[in-house]
Amino acid sequence: MSVPARELAIFGSAPAFASPLHVGRPNIGDREQFLVRVNDMLDRRWFSNDGPFVQEFERQVEAYLGVPHCVAVCNATVGLAIAVRAMELTGEVILPSYTFVSTAHVLQWQNIKPIFVDMNPVTHNVCPDQVRAAINERTSAIIGVHVWGRGCDTERLESIAQSHGIPVLYDSAHAFGCSHQGRMIGNFGKCEVFSFHATKFLNSFEGGAITTHDTKLAEKLRLMRNFGFAGYDRVIELGTNGKMTEVCAAMGITSLEAIDDLIEVNRRNYHHYVTEFAALQGVSVLEYSSRERNNYHYIVIEVDAHRCPLNRDELVAVLHAENVLARKYFWPGCHGMQPYASDPPDARHSLVQTDRVAAQVIVLPNGQSVNTVDISRVSEILRIAIQRAPDVRARLQANLG
Numbered sequence: 001m002s003v004p005a006r007e008l009a010i011f012g013s014a015p016a017f018a019s020p021l022h023v024g025r026p027n028i029g030d031r032e033q034f035l036v037r038v039n040d041m042l043d044r045r046w047f048s049n050d051g052p053f054v055q056e057f058e059r060q061v062e063a064y065l066g067v068p069h070c071v072a073v074c075n076a077t078v079g080l081a082i083a084v085r086a087m088e089l090t091g092e093v094i095l096p097s098y099t100f101v102s103t104a105h106v107l108q109w110q111n112i113k114p115i116f117v118d119m120n121p122v123t124h125n126v127c128p129d130q131v132r133a134a135i136n137e138r139t140s141a142i143i144g145v146h147v148w149g150r151g152c153d154t155e156r157l158e159s160i161a162q163s164h165g166i167p168v169l170y171d172s173a174h175a176f177g178c179s180h181q182g183r184m185i186g187n188f189g190k191c192e193v194f195s196f197h198a199t200k201f202l203n204s205f206e207g208g209a210i211t212t213h214d215t216k217l218a219e220k221l222r223l224m225r226n227f228g229f230a231g232y233d234r235v236i237e238l239g240t241n242g243k244m245t246e247v248c249a250a251m252g253i254t255s256l257e258a259i260d261d262l263i264e265v266n267r268r269n270y271h272h273y274v275t276e277f278a279a280l281q282g283v284s285v286l287e288y289s290s291r292e293r294n295n296y297h298y299i300v301i302e303v304d305a306h307r308c309p310l311n312r313d314e315l316v317a318v319l320h321a322e323n324v325l326a327r328k329y330f331w332p333g334c335h336g337m338q339p340y341a342s343d344p345p346d347a348r349h350s351l352v353q354t355d356r357v358a359a360q361v362i363v364l365p366n367g368q369s370v371n372t373v374d375i376s377r378v379s380e381i382l383r384i385a386i387q388r389a390p391d392v393r394a395r396l397q398a399n400l401g
């Protein structure tokens, strides 16, 4: 689709979008159905503590993923924290630096040292060779992250872990509705943790879920998300408050009902991005394998510093001026964030691929609030910016000065 050439907002024109185009604008299923559920909930006066909507949502997630146990939680960060605690991890845990910082924080909060390792620059997922090299006698587990919903190398991670007698758990915050080697994500490792945050493909406002094949672990997780209560007045575990509320579960159920439509919108947008961006010099769209099930939620572009005449930060500045609020996920990698960046001595080393990839990635808007006309317009903005790279660079530098 061609969009008429226009002046860029950094040169003083009105932004291409009158209101911001966000990455992470929430998807909404059938609003009426959701409101019916909210009314039911109000009538029942049952708002939290393992209510009927939470139980229904859990059974639906189990059926969708083909996993025996789903434990819904208030968010993925607390879900990860409970999982780490329930698995009695100690000492050090190995994880990729290229992830949202909460994956690391849940360890540090529990006095477990996160050991950051580098990624495979093609998949953006953790590199198993780096994991193997980081294992020592203090290592109690490996956390794999399915970055952008693309499954990490579960086979190699699990075989490395097995040979050292340690478990693997997965941060699957991005990966609801995705498969890996034909198997739904949610069925790997000791357990997997999903996020249903507002910005995620499938949202429950705030929320998350831990899925596992391990019945004993599921029981422990259920106790731990509810302070450790095993009945009235009887506490048998060190728990916390990790419960999902009923209104969140109502949103989760409503989102799950719409999942096929949500995937279809994302898929359509993704293919449109791929087509429109094909001619942009030095810019590529990260691919989703046609052999797997994908949620196509993240539109990830990489700006090749050698081929694109503008760098990532310049393109982001151009887009922001146009009201396209592109994001630099995950920049810097966790090892460049506090407290890890100043954690002596070994966390300060540079992770070459993570540093390089994190400096060239842009995540663009997707989901129900983006359409193909918007995408063509975003592409046109980038095309003009790249064509006029010297002017753009000069203007951005002048704006800074």
Ligand code: T4K
Binding pocket: 022, 023, 024, 025, 026, 075, 076, 077, 078, 099, 100, 102, 103, 145, 171, 173, 174, 194, 195, 196, 197, 198, 199, 207, 208, 325, 329
């Ligand atoms: N592991 C991984 C790999 C993760 O990516 C995440 C979360 C987690 C674990 C932890 O999951 P949770 O504990 O959150 O369940 C956002 C999200 O808050 C975070 O959930 C997500 N990853 C991360 C990748 O993105 P921020 O700091 O970028 O959020 P913020 O406030 O800048 O919002 C992002 C964009 O979404 C903005 O442009 C505004 C828009 N937005 C946001 C909200 C909340 C809306 O349009 N409506 C909304 O309601 O972290």
